Amino acid sequence: MKKTILLILLSMGVLSLYAQSRLQRQGTTMQLRIDGQPMLILGGELSNSAATCVADIDSVMPRMARLGLNTVLVPAQWDLTEPEEGHFDFTLIDRTIDRARENGLKVVFLWFGAWKNSMSCYAPLWFKKDTKRFPRAMTRQGKPLEIASAFSENVFQADHRAFKALMEHIARVDAGHTVIMMQVENEIGMLEDARDHSPEAERLFRGQVPQELVTYLKSHQKTLHSSMRERFSGKNGTWTEVFGDDIYTDEIFMAYYYAKYVERLAQTARQVYDMPLYVNAAMNSRGRQPGEYPSAGPLAHLKDVWHCAAPSIDILAPDIYDTGFKGWAAQYALPDNPLFIPESRCCENSGVRALYAIGEHQAIGFSPFAIDQAPESDTHHITSSYDLLRQMMPVIVRHQGKGTMHGVLFDQEDKETLINDGDLTLTCRHNFTLPWDPRATDGSTWPEGGALIIRQAPDDYLIAGNGVVVVFQTATEKAQSEQKTLGEDGFVDAGQSSHPSPLTPHLFKGKRIGIGYVDEVTIDAQGQLQYLRRENGDQDHQGRHARISVGDYKILHVKLYEY
Numbered sequence: 001m002k003k004t005i006l007l008i009l010l011s012m013g014v015l016s017l018y019a020q021s022r023l024q025r026q027g028t029t030m031q032l033r034i035d036g037q038p039m040l041i042l043g044g045e046l047s048n049s050a051a052t053c054v055a056d057i058d059s060v061m062p063r064m065a066r067l068g069l070n071t072v073l074v075p076a077q078w079d080l081t082e083p084e085e086g087h088f089d090f091t092l093i094d095r096t097i098d099r100a101r102e103n104g105l106k107v108v109f110l111w112f113g114a115w116k117n118s119m120s121c122y123a124p125l126w127f128k129k130d131t132k133r134f135p136r137a138m139t140r141q142g143k144p145l146e147i148a149s150a151f152s153e154n155v156f157q158a159d160h161r162a163f164k165a166l167m168e169h170i171a172r173v174d175a176g177h178t179v180i181m182m183q184v185e186n187e188i189g190m191l192e193d194a195r196d197h198s199p200e201a202e203r204l205f206r207g208q209v210p211q212e213l214v215t216y217l218k219s220h221q222k223t224l225h226s227s228m229r230e231r232f233s234g235k236n237g238t239w240t241e242v243f244g245d246d247i248y249t250d251e252i253f254m255a256y257y258y259a260k261y262v263e264r265l266a267q268t269a270r271q272v273y274d275m276p277l278y279v280n281a282a283m284n285s286r287g288r289q290p291g292e293y294p295s296a297g298p299l300a301h302l303k304d305v306w307h308c309a310a311p312s313i314d315i316l317a318p319d320i321y322d323t324g325f326k327g328w329a330a331q332y333a334l335p336d337n338p339l340f341i342p343e344s345r346c347c348e349n350s351g352v353r354a355l356y357a358i359g360e361h362q363a364i365g366f367s368p369f370a371i372d373q374a375p376e377s378d379t380h381h382i383t384s385s386y387d388l389l390r391q392m393m394p395v396i397v398r399h400q401g402k403g404t405m406h407g408v409l410f411d412q413e414d415k416e417t418l419i420n421d422g423d424l425t426l427t428c429r430h431n432f433t434l435p436w437d438p439r440a441t442d443g444s445t446w447p448e449g450g451a452l453i454i455r456q457a458p459d460d461y462l463i464a465g466n467g468v469v470v471v472f473q474t475a476t477e478k479a480q481s482e483q484k485t486l487g488e489d490g491f492v493d494a495g496q497s498s499h500p501s502p503l504t505p506h507l508f509k510g511k512r513i514g515i516g517y518v519d520e521v522t523i524d525a526q527g528q529l530q531y532l533r534r535e536n537g538d539q540d541h542q543g544r545h546a547r548i549s550v551g552d553y554k555i556l557h558v559k560l561y562e563y
Contacts, residue, residue, distance in 0.1 A: 028335070427470070450466065
C-alpha cells in the first residue's frame, strides 16, 4: 500500500523530490556537490534564441561539448512553455536534457518568466494582452511599462503556476540528474523609474516598513553592506522614515517586494525538486542611478534586503560585462554569498578571468554569455582555460576554503599583485612586465594575464594560467630586495650598476628561497601530476621566477628550497 501511494505521488509531481545537487560548506567557502562529488561549473550561457527549436538544440549541444564546457546555461521560456493558458509544452525542455546528457553536459535552466532583463518580454501573449488581469508597473507619471507588476497577485499566480509545472516536469524526467541548478527569473529590476508606482505599490510605500525587514537589519548590523548601514535608521516607521526620502529608498522598497515574490517561487521549487537556486543581477555601473540600471535587483548594495526577503535563494550572482572584473567579483564573493558568475562578456580575457575567480574567490563556476555565437578567437581562450581547470579540479576541490589557493589577474594598468602566503611572499606580475616580448611595447593593448595558484606544501606550488610571472621570496628577502631590470640573458641592463652604493652599505640578513625546479605538468583524473618537461633554464630565467608567456595556457609545478 505504501509503495502504491509513493508511485501515485510521484506521478502527480507533488512529492518533495531532492535532486542530487546541493551546496555544502568546506572551510570558509561553499562547494557545489553533484551526486556527492564536488564540481566546478565550467559553463557557457547560450544566447537567448539558441534553444527555441529542436534543430538548434540538436546542433548546439555537441558544439558546447567540443568547446570543453561541462555545463550549459539554457533559457526556459514561459511563452514557449505555456503558449496557451493552462496548456504546457515541455518539448524543448526534454530535448535540452536529452541532448545534454548524450554529450556529457549538465544543465542550468534559466526561468524567463515574468521578467527577463527587467522586461516581461518572455511572458506569453495571452498574458501580455490581458493588462486588466495582469497589470503593468507604472512610472511616477502614471505611464504603464512593459514590466509586469510584482504587486499583482494575478501576475504571481500565473508565473507561479508555470514555474511549478516546469519544476514538476523536470523532477519526473531528470532521473540522471542532468539539471543541477535553477535561475529564478532573469536580471529582475525596474527601468525608467526606481520603483513601481502602480496603485498597490503606492499603498504599500505609504505604509510601514515590514517588521521582518527592520528586525533582520537590526540583527545583522555587523555584516550589513556599508551603504545599508549608513541609510538604516534602526527604528520602525514608513519607508522614508526608516531609510530616508530619496530614490535609493524607492530602490530598497522595490527590492524587498521583488525578493518576496522570488521567495514564493523558490519555496515551491524547494518543495517540488530541491536543488541550488540563484538570481542574477545586471550591474549598477558607469555612474547610473536606480532606474537607469535595473533598480532593485539582487545587487551587492541590496544584498541584505534580498537575504532577508528571499532566504530560499542560495546565491546572488553578478552578470559582469563592464571593465573592473576584479572589483565586481569581490562585491559578491562574501561570507554569506558564494560567488557564481553566470554571465560574463565572452572575449579573449574570459579564460584568465575564470582562473582568477575560482582561484581567488573560490567561485563555484564561471560562464561566458552567448558562447554559441562567439568567434573561435574568443572561445579558444575558454577552451584552453577550461582544459586546465578540468585537470586541476581534483586538486582545486581539495583546497577550496582552506586558505591555500589564490588567484591573480592583470591588465596594462593593474600589473602586479603581492601574495603573502605564510612565510613566503609571491610577487605576481603580468608577463609583459618582462620587456622581452615585442608585444609588450608595440603600443597595443595588453591582453589580460592571470593564474590560479595552489600551495600544496610550504615548498610546493602549482600555477595554472596564461601571461603571468611569479617570484618567490622569504619575507625578509622581499624587504631587502633591490629592483633592477635584467636582460633576457640574466645580466643587468647597460647603465645599471649591480653593486650597492658605498654610501649605503648593508649586510643581507636572513634566508632566501630558491627554485629547485619548474616542471610543466598535466594532471590526471585522480589528481596525480604527470611530468611533461623541465623549465629550469631560460624558461625560469635561470631560477629567478616561474612564468607562463602570454598566449600559453600551462600548469607549472614549482619546487622550492631555502638557503
